[in-house]
Amino acid sequence: MKSINEISFNGKKVFIRVDFNVPFDDYGEITDSSRIVAALPTIEYVLSNEGACILASHLGRPVGKDSELSLKKIIPELKKILRKDIIFLENPIGVKTKEACSNLQNGEVVLLENLRFYEEETKADINFAKELSSLADIYINDAYGTTHREHASTATIAQFFSEKAPGMLLEKEIVSLKKLMEKPKKPVTAIIGGAKVSSKISVIANMLDVVDNLIIGGGMAYTFIKNNGGTIGESIFEKDKLNDCSEIISLAEQKNVNLFLPEDVVASNKFSNEGLKKIINIYNIPNGWQGLDIGPLTISNFENIVTESKTILWNGPMGVFEMPAFEKGTLAIAKSVAKATSSGAFSLIGGGDSVAAIKKFNLQDEVSFISTGGGAMLESLEGKILPGIKALN
Numbered sequence: 001m002k003s004i005n006e007i008s009f010n011g012k013k014v015f016i017r018v019d020f021n022v023p024f025d026d027y028g029e030i031t032d033s034s035r036i037v038a039a040l041p042t043i044e045y046v047l048s049n050e051g052a053c054i055l056a057s058h059l060g061r062p063v064g065k066d067s068e069l070s071l072k073k074i075i076p077e078l079k080k081i082l083r084k085d086i087i088f089l090e091n092p093i094g095v096k097t098k099e100a101c102s103n104l105q106n107g108e109v110v111l112l113e114n115l116r117f118y119e120e121e122t123k124a125d126i127n128f129a130k131e132l133s134s135l136a137d138i139y140i141n142d143a144y145g146t147t148h149r150e151h152a153s154t155a156t157i158a159q160f161f162s163e164k165a166p167g168m169l170l171e172k173e174i175v176s177l178k179k180l181m182e183k184p185k186k187p188v189t190a191i192i193g194g195a196k197v198s199s200k201i202s203v204i205a206n207m208l209d210v211v212d213n214l215i216i217g218g219g220m221a222y223t224f225i226k227n228n229g230g231t232i233g234e235s236i237f238e239k240d241k242l243n244d245c246s247e248i249i250s251l252a253e254q255k256n257v258n259l260f261l262p263e264d265v266v267a268s269n270k271f272s273n274e275g276l277k278k279i280i281n282i283y284n285i286p287n288g289w290q291g292l293d294i295g296p297l298t299i300s301n302f303e304n305i306v307t308e309s310k311t312i313l314w315n316g317p318m319g320v321f322e323m324p325a326f327e328k329g330t331l332a333i334a335k336s337v338a339k340a341t342s343s344g345a346f347s348l349i350g351g352g353d354s355v356a357a358i359k360k361f362n363l364q365d366e367v368s369f370i371s372t373g374g375g376a377m378l379e380s381l382e383g384k385i386l387p388g389i390k391a392l393n
């Protein structure tokens with residue numbers, strides 16, 4: 001795979017698949033423009049190397065054309081962030097679009113309308129991809145969050161370019177994952193939490209080939225504890241995943257992975273910040289009570305393992321961190337990941353809620369890398385080769 005630094009952009013038109021799928025409030029205002037800001041380094045790199053940019057993205061999940069999901073809505077913000085005028089093209093394909101793109105001058109920026117207005121995009125239609133490719137000389141993909149999708153603009157299109165590479169954002173994701181999955185510095189620890197075992201079972205199974213320590217916390221721990229014969233009261237648990245837990249436990253043993261489960265929990269009589277609370281052994285949670293955070297003994301055990309690690313993956317919170325009454329475990333883990341990082345460990349935070357947690361605790365600048373792709377990150381950790389990345393090879 002080529003790096004963006006190996007490509008000459010001088011006088012070239014560059015199709016950049018970005019992720020401008022930003023959230024809006026009820027008044028049509030963007031509530032978080034970080035995805036636009038994140039695309040800036042690649043766009044600026046192309047422009048400063050005398051190229052022209054053709055930016056393409058999706059927004060939401062439209063069925064056909066839908067003015068609510070038009071990328072026109074992001075133009076003011078994009079102009080402000082880029083400090084440049086934007087040429088907006090309502091039809092991503094067609095004669096007029098081709099003409100407008102062929103007349104593009106170095107330093108100019110085009111934004112195409114939401115590609116998902118066309119069902120050909122999600123169907124990975126080869127003719128649609130070919131039409132899109134005819135607008136440019138070079139293909140750059142900088143949308144990690146959609147690399148697990150085999151769509152026209154994320155995968156199919158790449159075959160029509162001899163010059164193609166990941167953008168700066170995507171390259172960082174690829175490099176960070178390599179640091180974790182290929183010859184990581186030992187000891188390697190994965191901290192996996194969140195609500196359900198079912199959504200992460202394949203990640204856990206795949207990580208057993210990579211890690212020395214596997215820490216399981218959050219809601220998913222209770223299915224393991226139930227499997228081990230514990231009484232878990234009303235704690236969240238998945239009956240149909242008990243066998244999977246047994247399998248993970250024996251696989252961990254076979255592969256010499258140290259598997260750590262919580263020993264004590266903060267339990268409550270309500271799924272609420274206002275319920276009664278008590279710290280109890282995770283194997284003896286009475287009826288009417290549920291475990292909503294890891295307890296102090298568990299925090300201290302997990303902290304010791306994390307701070308001694310040299311490579312850390314963290315995916316999923318240790319408890320219901322959204323409620324202050326049950327945030328302590330997740331906060332402690334976030335702090336120990338930050339501490340290990342300051343002592344030279346490489347830490348990768350990936351997957352929706354642990355990213356939200358680290359931001360809530362304002363520790364986002366104290367870890368090595370925060371992945372921008374939820375589903376894409378999970379699939380990478382499951383060991384899958386993502387179509388959007390494969391297409392760049």
Ligand code: AMP
Pocket residue numbers: 193194195196199218219220236291292293315316317318319320321322352353354
């Ligand atoms: P996930 O998307 O699978 O990473 O799950 C994240 C969600 O799991 C968060 O919203 C947490 O509030 C929730 N969660 C974590 N621990 C527990 C628990 N012990 N009981 C119920 N939900 C939990």
